[in-house]
Amino acid sequence: MARRNNKRQIFENIEVIDAGAKGKTVAKAPDGRVIFLPNAVPGDVVDVQTFKKRKAYFEGKAIKFHKLSEKRTDAKCEHFGVCGGCKWQDMDYRFQLEYKQKEVTNNLVRLGHLELPEVTPILGSTEQYFYRNKMEFSFSDSRWLTIEEVQSDEDLGDRNALGFHIPGMWDKILDINKCWLQADPSNAIRNEVKAFAVSNGLEFFNTRHQTGFLRTLMIRTATTGDLMVLIQFFKEDKEKRELLLNHLADTFPEISSLQYVINGKANDTIYDQDVICHKGNDHIFEEMEGLRFKINAKSFYQTNSAQAYELYKITRNFAELNGDELVYDLYTGTGTIAQFIAKQAKHVIGVEAVPDAIKAAKENAQLNRIENVDFFVGDMKTVFNTQFITEHGHPDVIITDPPRDGMHKDVVNQILNIAPKKIVYVSCNSATQARDLALMKADYQITKTQAVDMFPQTHHVENVVLLEKR
Template identity: 80%
Template sequence: MSRRKTRKQVFENVEVIDAGAKGKTIAKAPDGKVIFLPNAVPGDVVDVQTFKKRKAYYEGKATVFHKLSDKRTTPACEHFGTCGGCKWQDMAYEHQLFYKQKEVTNNLTRIGHIELPEVTPIFGAENQYFYRNKMEFSFSDSRWLTLEEVQSDEDLGDRNALGFHIPGMWDKILDVKKCHLQADPSNAIRNAVKAFALENDLEFFNTRNQTGLLRTMMIRTSSTGDIMVMIQFFKEDKEKRELILDYLGETFPEITSLQYVINGKANDTIYDQEVICYKGNDHIFEEMEGLKFKINAKSFYQTNSEQAYELYKITRDFAGLTGNELVYDLYTGTGTIAQFVAKQAKKVVGVEAVPDAITAAKENAQFNNINNVEFFVGDMKNVFNADFIEANGTPDIIITDPPRDGMHKDVVQQILNIAPAKVVYVSCNSATQARDLALMDEQYKVVKTQAVDMFPQTFHVENVVLLEKR
């Protein structure tokens, strides 16, 4: 039985009226259904071609622009529209902030049915470009071709790429000339590595065939001036490996941590691989309010250091610590928030599922001479139970910063069982945050909310909520 094809429809002179989830904008079709668009800005008047029809909505794309919105701005990046990294780069920053704030408020009120206090304006970023401290680039011997290149009869020349995956295409890499997300020397390092690899016939990876030498490159920077570069090789070739690593170390002496991985797996994740230090240290340091945080190649750390500092200050302020409280920091990661609030608490207990993260948390606490924190590793829904509370004390305040999926329902229930005076909920996904808040609504009221823009030019937004017992 053949699959029925969706008939494409064209709607003319449609006004884009709003921004929705995952960065898509919203228009209304003549039949009243919503249309989700990936390539328009609220205020545009466009012709739309649909490519998917559902019961309550269409998905489509703007094909003709009759009027451009006054909310638009000129994208800074030449790769905008092809690279999927900065989908809102054509929207002026003040409007990005408006729609991020609106999304958070809508999620809390519509999904969570939460009665909100007066909403504090979103905390915007001073630096809207070159704010990331970590970037990962992929090598490919079959770079993404533009439509013009595909249709051209001319020789396409170099097909190698060092850049980002095309959205939705696991085997196609956009060759990036300049990325506006990470400050130099990131672009200089990436471009130099590509040029050197081509000059010396170092093979770029082919994902489909699982062949080649150079696989990925990660660059991490920090506010202390440290720079980490890690190259992932698909196979060991000592001569070629040392050739490119020596070149990097000599050309960029400011690199303080030069590392590599040999990964012959089908996928390029490094978390089950040995990371080998070739030159310098096996880590870099980030600093915040005199606290130093050791970051290795596998560490999780907020990728916008400046806004992370603001996020943590808001979290600490919401907690309202006096020095007498036992604080639980759930999903503590490498213990950044735990250590950031420790000076103002009696004791902080951090819980995290990733063993390497807890190892780093303990090292950082020792390095910072913080003696009133204790860290435990394990699956949150299994570790955070009545026995754990009995052994470590009943918290006065719980800070929780879960992943995008939010908290497991058993964790939410355990918080309700403990009934601390305050809960500070930090979230990178206000939809799952709203779901969890709805489960807590009978016992807790939302006293404060504060959205924080960690990722300018994207639709992502963090939100901090203070809950107090009713």
């Protein structure tokens, strides 16, 4: 049944039937159109109010629950439903894995029109909470208010916040009490920073007016026990800056890298900023199978260290190296995969567009005393050309781990021209992976595929595919 309400439709007693893209779930309107919902679980029976109408679908929100799904579980986080970071925290982890596997398979089959071998079940994460090794929090002098607070006549008191952006609202920050994504002392550090800043009158940032002192807080942890904390200030105030940083160093002596940035530009990205070490080292170390990876404030490293190890093992197993192969590692980043497989290969060539990443890759290779790897910087679609192959050799195996947008079509064409025996394609977006694989299916067949859950409580999933020459 459907009825109108202020030009927005309300559908009653609608069953939620599936999980879709971007963490939303799927229902169907009486006219057959799909409804995407941000706040329901497959199996729920709900009343839906739509707020967006398109030719083929609606976007809406469940406003009344008639029946709760058996796939539900209680969300652990007090901020669930507002924060937006863990959209599936109210879905039992078994079913999270089921829907992630389904998404990967559907993308490869329906979008890519690909023939798949027997699919290896998705590899779940041992830790479903406190698995992230990097978190970034934002300061705000005007925290997000609940409807009850907005309507209240009482004094709201402290309006400062240190937490996450409200989804879709660039200037609204939700104040976080406890986050379930990063292990202690992450929560303790964040809460202490806020309490000390408030008690000492340190100004929190105002995004709209570009005013204030405290801008962002980044915390990085490692399986080695190393701990990095970086505070970004909007302007320099030596007395206040040292007051906060010295308090952090005294309160948390386990911090091995305490750093800061002075950033007065319009956005808070630090990649074009000078990072200054206040105390300890300007880096931390991560470790994997005896390899040590030096990570600085700007370094990319997989945010789930334990699952990264599993992902790399799958990648290495798919490649089935015997020690005689020349391997190209495209989009190598800081060279973690290249170094992880180096013992099993004759030589590994890593290519990456970010100069700082290649610099880190070379430093880590030297640190690990790996001599059979070389790293090169450049835009993949231009540097990875015939001349490059002539100079560095024809690869037996190509490993590619591109960003979410997938590979440029020129890179795909070059891979097809090179025609290696095997391609191992690691992807964080199975939709763009499917698109790229469709361009290769005339020359290559998929012989193995394995999804890996790197991000429990979210819809994100990695997938590894092995292609072999027909």
